[in-house]
Amino acid sequence: MRRPLAVTADQELLDDLLRIAAAAGVELDVAHDARHARRGWAAAPLIVVGDDLADDVARLSPPPRPDVVLVTLTGEDPTTWRRCVAVGARAVLELPESERLLVDEFAEAAEPSTRSGQIICVVGGRGGAGATVLAASLALGAARSGMRTMLIDADPLGGGIDVVLASEHDTGARWPDIVGREGRVSFSALQRALPSIGELTVLSWDRGEPQHIPQVAMRAVLEAARRGCDLVVVDLPRHITEAAAETLSRATATLLVVPSDVRGVLASAQLLAALRRHTADVRIVRRPGTVTADVVATSLGAPCLATIPQRRGLTEALDRGDPPPILRVCSTLLHALLQAA
Numbered sequence: 001m002r003r004p005l006a007v008t009a010d011q012e013l014l015d016d017l018l019r020i021a022a023a024a025g026v027e028l029d030v031a032h033d034a035r036h037a038r039r040g041w042a043a044a045p046l047i048v049v050g051d052d053l054a055d056d057v058a059r060l061s062p063p064p065r066p067d068v069v070l071v072t073l074t075g076e077d078p079t080t081w082r083r084c085v086a087v088g089a090r091a092v093l094e095l096p097e098s099e100r101l102l103v104d105e106f107a108e109a110a111e112p113s114t115r116s117g118q119i120i121c122v123v124g125g126r127g128g129a130g131a132t133v134l135a136a137s138l139a140l141g142a143a144r145s146g147m148r149t150m151l152i153d154a155d156p157l158g159g160g161i162d163v164v165l166a167s168e169h170d171t172g173a174r175w176p177d178i179v180g181r182e183g184r185v186s187f188s189a190l191q192r193a194l195p196s197i198g199e200l201t202v203l204s205w206d207r208g209e210p211q212h213i214p215q216v217a218m219r220a221v222l223e224a225a226r227r228g229c230d231l232v233v234v235d236l237p238r239h240i241t242e243a244a245a246e247t248l249s250r251a252t253a254t255l256l257v258v259p260s261d262v263r264g265v266l267a268s269a270q271l272l273a274a275l276r277r278h279t280a281d282v283r284i285v286r287r288p289g290t291v292t293a294d295v296v297a298t299s300l301g302a303p304c305l306a307t308i309p310q311r312r313g314l315t316e317a318l319d320r321g322d323p324p325p326i327l328r329v330c331s332t333l334l335h336a337l338l339q340a341a
Contacts, residue, residue, distance in 0.1 A: 125268025
């Protein structure tokens with residue numbers, strides 16, 4: 001892997017750059033003078049020039065290239081922008097104020113985005129609606145069609161979506177190993193750490209004491225998944241936590257699974273009002289029952305995208321450890337959701 005190049009003879013600045021790069025999970029090549037910088041100028045994915053060597057670099061007239069930034073510890077220096085132009089930098093980053101931006105610069109250089117995944121949320125209108133099975137089926141179907149997919153279990157009280165996938169004994173990290181993360185996360189590192197089923201990467205819960213998902217941890221996971229995947233499916237809890245709100249704000253669409261009975265529609269209406277405070281696109285996926293699809297859609301004021309057929313023996317099959325069936329309706333749902341994105 002090519003490494004970003006830091007060009008500086010200022011030890012204080014270099015210490016800061018090494019620390020910031022470590023926060024991004026990146027190692028740096030270092031040039032302590034302008035002449036050494038020329039050797040890696042063309043190949044480095046990102047060049048960070050310290051303002052102490054900017055004039056020396058400019059005098060060597062290196063070939064123009066993108067992804068050069070000038071970094072300084074000295075604010076409000078009127079000559080900084082002159083140096084920026086002279087070395088062909090696209091930005092000046094003043095430390096420590098711009099540390100977070102530089103973390104992102106380093107991480108993007110080391111692991112550029114290869115995908116721009118759509119985020120689909122699934123939530124049950126009431127308990128037992130079947131949202132988890134639908135989320136797992138959507139993710140499995142997408143992965144088997146060749147899409148790089150990540151399935152995220154955002155419900156600490158749901159029992160673990162890996163149980164639905166019959167993969168609870170697979171080795172790999174679970175949420176308790178991730179919740180302390182914040183800032184940018186490498187998708188390749190995340191993918192290596194988590195259990196996978198073919199093209200499907202799964203982030204679920206263990207069977208320990210439920211934990212709170214910090215908003216920053218959810219944001220970091222979602223951003224990594226979006227950069228590395230074609231599709232991200234998130235199984236949400238019915239209670240809108242900060243992490244759930246973060247997910248909804250980034251969602252391409254949210255599927256609300258509604259049991260078609262009076263209690264199911266009433267409970268779904270309450271949840272729908274809460275969802276709409278955080279996301280604009282909510283679609284109804286209906287479970288068959290005593291209330292017709294037209295009445296469900298009219299009562300909720302939201303389009304009914306599909307109806308999930310009843311599957312006899314589904315609970316027994318899942319209890320035996322069979323993976324969830326990839327319902328035919330899943331391909332219709334995915335097509336409709338991704339076409340509209």
